Amino acid sequence: xxxxxxxxxxxxxxxxxxxxxxxxxxxxxxxxxxxxxxxxxxxxxxxxxxxxxxxxxxxxxxxxxxxxxxxxxxxxxxxxxxxxxxxxxxxxxxxxxxxxxxxxxxxxxxxxxxxxxxxxxxxxxxxxxxxxxxxxxxxxxxxxxxxxxxxxxxxxx
Amino acid sequence: xxxxxxxxxxxxxxxxxxxxxxxxxxxxxxxxxxxxxxxxxxxxxxxxxxxxxxxxxxxxxxxxxxxxxxxxxxxxxxxxxxxxxxxxxxxxxxxxxxxxxxxxxxxxxxxxxxxxxxxxxxxxxxxxxxxxxxxxxxxxxxxxxxxxxxxxxxxxxxxxxxxxxxxxxxxxxxxxxxxxxxxxxxxxxxxxxxxx
Numbered sequence: 509x510x511x512x513x514x515x516x517x518x519x520x521x522x523x524x525x526x527x528x529x530x531x532x533x534x535x536x537x538x539x540x541x542x543x544x545x546x547x548x549x550x551x552x553x554x555x556x557x558x559x560x561x562x563x564x565x566x567x568x569x570x571x572x573x574x575x576x577x578x579x580x581x582x583x584x585x586x587x588x589x590x591x592x593x594x595x596x597x598x599x600x601x602x603x604x605x606x607x608x609x610x611x612x613x614x615x616x617x618x619x620x621x622x623x624x625x626x627x628x629x630x631x632x633x634x635x636x637x638x639x640x641x642x643x644x645x646x647x648x649x650x651x652x653x654x655x656x657x658x659x660x661x662x663x664x665x
Numbered sequence: 666x667x668x669x670x671x672x673x674x675x676x677x678x679x680x681x682x683x684x685x686x687x688x689x690x691x692x693x694x695x696x697x698x699x700x701x702x703x704x705x706x707x708x709x710x711x712x713x714x715x716x717x718x719x720x721x722x723x724x725x726x727x728x729x730x731x732x733x734x735x736x737x738x739x740x741x742x743x744x745x746x747x748x749x750x751x752x753x754x755x756x757x758x759x760x761x762x763x764x765x766x767x768x769x770x771x772x773x774x775x776x777x778x779x780x781x782x783x784x785x786x787x788x789x790x791x792x793x794x795x796x797x798x799x800x801x802x803x804x805x806x807x808x809x810x811x812x813x814x815x816x817x818x819x820x821x822x823x824x825x826x827x828x829x830x831x832x833x834x835x836x837x838x839x840x841x842x843x844x845x846x847x848x849x850x851x852x853x854x855x856x857x858x859x860x861x
Binding site: 517526552553554555557558559560561562563564566567569570602611649652653655657659660663 | 670671674675677679680742743744745746747748749750751752753754755756757760769778779780781782783817820821824825827829861
């Protein structure tokens with residue numbers, strides 16, 4: 509009887525301590541368990557990683573450089589378009605687009621032509637391409653030759 | 666004879682001229698060497714932040730307080746760091762230094778999170794079918810973390826013409842997972858001036 513009493517006292521005291529420890533817990537906590545268990549995966553996937561929420565800072569110098577690059581690219585595009593369409597559009601006689609090149613070639617002294625001696629505008633297209641292909645290597649070769657001649661003369665002395 | 670020398674010199678000089686711009690040199694340097702090019706976030710900033718964070722975290726009283734109250738070592742899980750700066754920055758560069766310091770300290774426990782934890786669970790699941798009964802690891806025995814490490818990185822930029830001032834601020838917080846109480850917090854600020 510005494511043992512039973514002591515055992516009951518132990519059980520009751522343990523339960524009381526347990527209840528005291530958790531007495532402050534919000535009774536609605538189970539609702540939060542359900543709510544956050546559903547979205548737990550989306551957050552735990554990011555653990556140990558960096559979440560990128562970067563912004564673009566204004567940089568005066570960088571903006572200027574970007575504007576310059578954009579302008580350069582635009583002008584290049586414009587030159588390409590002009591070169592491609594030069595056959596029809598590069599005539600300054602305000603009309604007669606389709607006949608102007610024919611007239612240029614056959615009637616160089618026609619009073620309707622702004623540039624009476626031009627042979628159409630094929631030249632623009634080819635000149636642009638050839639210029640880009642040949643001029644830089646030519647400059648390189650010229651500089652190289654000049655450097656080598658200079659070195660030769662220096663060593664000769 | 667002179668003509669031959671001239672030819673050789675010509676060829677060599679032209680060769681030097683043509684190939685001099687194609688050269689590239691790569692040199693190994695120490696990780697402690699300070700190298701700044703653009704003024705953006707770099708390895709030196711990452712190292713400075715990790716050194717400061719390790720120092721403050723290990724010397725803070727929260728470890729002793731927790732150990733005395735709970736009679737066990739505190740367990741940490743690393744959450745995510747939000748990068749709100751103007752650069753793309755991977756916080757792992759300094760978080761891993763911090764994790765290394767935590768593990769090596771012996772006073773704090775660190776548990777896996779994120780993708781690595783999923784990989785561990787997947788391996789454990791695989792063992793349920795393929796490993797022998799004596800070596801198979803069981804589910805439901807993971808060590809629950811007491812604290813979560815979280816952080817925020819921010820920056821402010823002031824630029825005019827060729828001058829720029831950038832300030833990076835890295836803030837790490839350690840929060841109690843049960844009570845949301847912040848038990849440790851540290852902020853490191855790095856300010857740089859850039860002149861183009």
